[in-house]
Amino acid sequence: MEKVIDEKKQGTKLVMDTVAGNTKKLFIESYGCQMNFSDSEIVASILSENGYNTTNQLEEADLVLVNTCSIRDKAEQTVRKRLEKYNAVKKTINPSMKVGVLGCMAERLKNKFLEEEKIVDLVVGPDAYKDLPNLLSEVEEGRNAINVILSKEETYGDISPVRLQSNGVTAFVSITRGCDNMCTFCVVPFTRGRERSRDPQSILEEVNDLAAKGFKEITLLGQNVDSYLWYGGGLKKDFDKASEMQKATATNFAGLLSLVAEAQPKMRIRFSTSNPQDMTMDVIETMARYQNICNYIHLPVQSGSTRVLKEMNRQHTREEYIQLIDNIKSIIPDCGISQDIIAGFPTETEEDHQDTLSLMDYVKYDFGFMFMYSERPGTLAARKLEDDIPEAIKKRRLQEIVEIQQKHSAYRTQQFVGKTMEVLIEKTSKRDDNQWSGRIPQNTVVVFPKENYKVGDFVMVKITDCTSATLMGEAVGYSKE
Numbered sequence: 001m002e003k004v005i006d007e008k009k010q011g012t013k014l015v016m017d018t019v020a021g022n023t024k025k026l027f028i029e030s031y032g033c034q035m036n037f038s039d040s041e042i043v044a045s046i047l048s049e050n051g052y053n054t055t056n057q058l059e060e061a062d063l064v065l066v067n068t069c070s071i072r073d074k075a076e077q078t079v080r081k082r083l084e085k086y087n088a089v090k091k092t093i094n095p096s097m098k099v100g101v102l103g104c105m106a107e108r109l110k111n112k113f114l115e116e117e118k119i120v121d122l123v124v125g126p127d128a129y130k131d132l133p134n135l136l137s138e139v140e141e142g143r144n145a146i147n148v149i150l151s152k153e154e155t156y157g158d159i160s161p162v163r164l165q166s167n168g169v170t171a172f173v174s175i176t177r178g179c180d181n182m183c184t185f186c187v188v189p190f191t192r193g194r195e196r197s198r199d200p201q202s203i204l205e206e207v208n209d210l211a212a213k214g215f216k217e218i219t220l221l222g223q224n225v226d227s228y229l230w231y232g233g234g235l236k237k238d239f240d241k242a243s244e245m246q247k248a249t250a251t252n253f254a255g256l257l258s259l260v261a262e263a264q265p266k267m268r269i270r271f272s273t274s275n276p277q278d279m280t281m282d283v284i285e286t287m288a289r290y291q292n293i294c295n296y297i298h299l300p301v302q303s304g305s306t307r308v309l310k311e312m313n314r315q316h317t318r319e320e321y322i323q324l325i326d327n328i329k330s331i332i333p334d335c336g337i338s339q340d341i342i343a344g345f346p347t348e349t350e351e352d353h354q355d356t357l358s359l360m361d362y363v364k365y366d367f368g369f370m371f372m373y374s375e376r377p378g379t380l381a382a383r384k385l386e387d388d389i390p391e392a393i394k395k396r397r398l399q400e401i402v403e404i405q406q407k408h409s410a411y412r413t414q415q416f417v418g419k420t421m422e423v424l425i426e427k428t429s430k431r432d433d434n435q436w437s438g439r440i441p442q443n444t445v446v447v448f449p450k451e452n453y454k455v456g457d458f459v460m461v462k463i464t465d466c467t468s469a470t471l472m473g474e475a476v477g478y479s480k481e
Helices: 034-048 073-092 104-108 110-116 129-140 188-192 200-212 236-241 244-248 253-263 281-289 306-311 318-331 350-363 380-384 391-414
Strands: 024-030 052-054 063-068 098-103 122-124 145-147 170-174 217-221 268-272 296-298 336-343 367-372 420-428 435-439 445-449 458-466 470-478
Touching: 024 034, 034 052, 034 063, 034 098, 034 129, 034 170, 034 217, 063 073, 063 104, 073 098, 098 104, 098 129, 104 110, 104 188, 110 122, 122 129, 129 145, 170 200, 200 217, 200 253, 217 253, 253 268, 253 281, 281 318, 306 318, 306 350, 318 350, 336 350, 336 391, 350 391, 367 391, 391 458, 420 445, 420 470, 445 458
Parallel strands: 024 052, 024 063, 063 098, 098 122, 122 145, 170 217, 217 268, 296 336, 336 367, 445 470
Antiparallel strands: 420 435, 420 458, 435 445, 458 470
């Protein structure tokens, strides 16, 4: 997960190896959450079986797809600018190019894209990617195509994702889809549907396959991984109707973590994203029990005010969140913790804002993802709450949150100076070709001289210096693990 301290979120072009015999070219970009990037790998796999190789050259593509995010207005505006770019290329360079929208914006703005603005040829929601070959046939026959039907069963557990723009070291493994929490600010339940979990056996098979291919770290993904519950199929909300045998043999998230950690003890395990209301002690205890489960939790809080949390329909209070933090720190003292925080949610007072700042002072997060509130059409907040915080106040509150996070990030990185930490090398440093870049279990980036090490090595690095976001050090040898 990229460490960010503002609202910027960049899209990524994804590139895969050429499959012999495929003659058509796919250009695909992803925006938003890690689930979208994981979904793009599923889409590339499906289309690879239907004659498409991916390309990073927009102008030569037969098919251009953008996997979209609706979580904030700024994300949607970024996607719209990309669609303008695609259509400019289509008009001036490649008239036969087809353009499609995938993901959350596809579900939310389907009619606008196809019928009103007429800027795309196909619109495909997050649960309909297996229908892409049929939809493309419709497009080839001169008709616009759409499928945004939300599924109660689809998990893509039978699809082997193509690892796009892979470093061969880290990979995403999707374990749940959808969300049942209905936070008032969030469009995910409306764009990705009800919560369902993937068969643990298919998850293990994917993890084992990645290990066999040399991958060293996986991240288990879901809108809310702590809600993972497999009892033979079906929605989580229907678990009470399951048979006694299904309940007795059900696998929850702590159980899945154990299965994965034991299946590949030399592979690092991460997960994202957690919801405070669903993170149980058995998950924390499982993390502590297995050395290969990284000591890092992304734990969105959104606000430090219990009153605002209630308006958000978050099912936890400030006090319960603090107790969870205390539990984590008592069992995993060196656990890295990051946050999501929204500045300027409707009705937020200065006192509420100060509650957020004081909570940040208590936790001292390693890093965070911070945003101004933007009203999302269709959400409960948009229907029931007036967006009553002036823009200037939102910006000022966000800046104060960002500044305190920068201070806390600097404090956290400073704690590592003088220590020797295990680093998994992922790539060459962006700033210096002579240095490697990797992460410690707590998810903090480390850079150090290359010497004779290579990508994928676990290296012990003595930390000698730091910034608020990055550790610097010298390698002292390979990890013994």
